[in-house]
Amino acid sequence: MGYGKKDDDTVMRRVKMALLSMQRYSWEQGVAAQAMLESGDSETAFLLARDAVIRQDASGKLGVMNDGYSVTDSAANGEAVLRFATTTEDPLFVQGAANMLDWLLHQAPRSDDGALYHVVNKPEIWVDSFYMAPPFLAIAGYCDQAVLQIEGYRKRLWNPKAKLFSHIWDEGAQVFVRQAHWGVGNGWAAAGMVRVLAALPDSMQEDKSTISGYVKETIDGCLVHIREDGLFHDVVDDKDTFVETNAAQMLSYSIYRAVDLGVLDGNYLEYAERMRQAAQEKVDDHGLVQGVCAAPLFDRSGTAPEGQAFYLLMESAARGRVRT
Template sequence: MLRSEKLEKVKKATLAMQRWPWEQGVVAQAFFEAGDIEMATLMAREAVTNQCKDGRLGMKYERGAATDPAANGEVVLRAAEITGEEIFKTAVQKMLNYLLYRAPKSKDGIIYHNENEGKIWVDSFYMAPPFLAVAGYPKEAVKQIEGYRKYLWNNEKMLYAHQWDDNLGLFSRELHWGVGNGWAAAGIVRVLIALPEKMQTEKSNLIEYLKEIIDGCLAHQCENGLFHDIVDDPSTFIDSNLAQMLSYSIYRSVKNGWLNTEYIEYADKMREAACLRVDQNGLIQGSCGVPDFNAPATAPEIQAFYILMEAAYDDYYMS
């Protein structure tokens, strides 16, 4: 398939998928960055339609998520700016109020991934901090990233663990999950994009964190350009999505001057490998996917990062 034809198939396949709160948000972000503002706004409207009274967006299929719903926040905020509609403005404030004042947190103020669980997940890097940053709370966004790093970063491995149980004071899943490390990298990139210029110290710290996680993952890259599901465990299956997430992160970072251009060859190799996993229906195969995210499958988040990767690729090479 031609590149444009493949991308359109991926988009159509994505729109056909049922979506959880974070998936609705990530897919909406993908269409927004790809330039389809109309579709992104429609998705934002659906996230608002399924907003809980407490402010959590896109909560059609679950009630326990704390940080996941915030993945919808940025696109809802953009919809408010574009349309001027009060429904979007109110929804943004309600989502923001939930994160700031109602979400379950550790003693040091770090938002737990789910309610009634007391656990910090690496996924949350991507879900809450970027929205906090664009919604006018960049210091809180950085605080959350620093907190997630404090609990989950393995300095020896240069990788993030998946889950910390704050109630028990130990890891509930210490494995270095590939997609989880992708969430961390891409989440840091999105916060960096949103931070004001005056926060140069914070930017420098985040850039260093970003470089560390990318280097930590690249140390375990397979010959084909992809990574194992558990990055440092070659007995686990080879996943597609971490490559997409890191490609996206590298293209955006080099474009903004946060990483050296030498990283582009890695991004290109990962992108080419991921593109080979798109089937005739536009589904990216072989990634850590639904329903349980522990085996090779498909998922809206995987589709979304293909679209995000391609948007970042275009922005780097063609603008």
């Protein structure tokens, strides 16, 4: 049972506490830190970013917790680490951000045209990576690399007929490992591209226009499948899959930010609010956002750090409090 709008601040505090109480892999630490940044809680963002650097492995990947097999996930911590490298000039953060960039730019495995793989031991490209690496690259000033990643991922994963992203592509075998149009995956793509757009300079107007079109296509493709309750199925175009909460939060967040950036017109806010209200009803008395793609395997309904974090991101975007 949700709290209702009159207790929004209480809900936010409880959702945050539940998030901070959860065990987190590298990308979960990163999206948690991003949620703190965008909601204006710089003190907690600082602490999360600091621990991501403390757990940086020898390759330069941030926040590694037995998930060093991932190529891009750890870069989700990048914006928070870079923010405090800039504001504090603390060598811990400065070197942490530099090492993460070095991994992405010079060491990480990638396709012949430069698209970063998602895992170190297989030539696989995952839709998740839209959110993990490109925003950090753009914010760090490597805007061309951020755009290159978006183009590389979209070329392989976008289904122009379904107007949705598939999940996993095997570059070596040139086949899909998972062709399903995963809702959270499309949410990662939309949210990641919106963050890149916010970071690209005006001098890259052509790229901004192109990516703006990609964002609109992604959101439009998902909205075709929105349920009456404002949520989506786990695989958005497969009604036999479970009803899932986080895709709605991610898309709601993306719409609010895209409208603020002038990428979408105000008519989309009706959908954003509908999805937001649906998510609000999924918050229980402990601050747990129920019904999201559940950690640790993400193959069922339950709870997850990223579901908590995107509630905070969505609410911050809806209230116009995003710190960029």
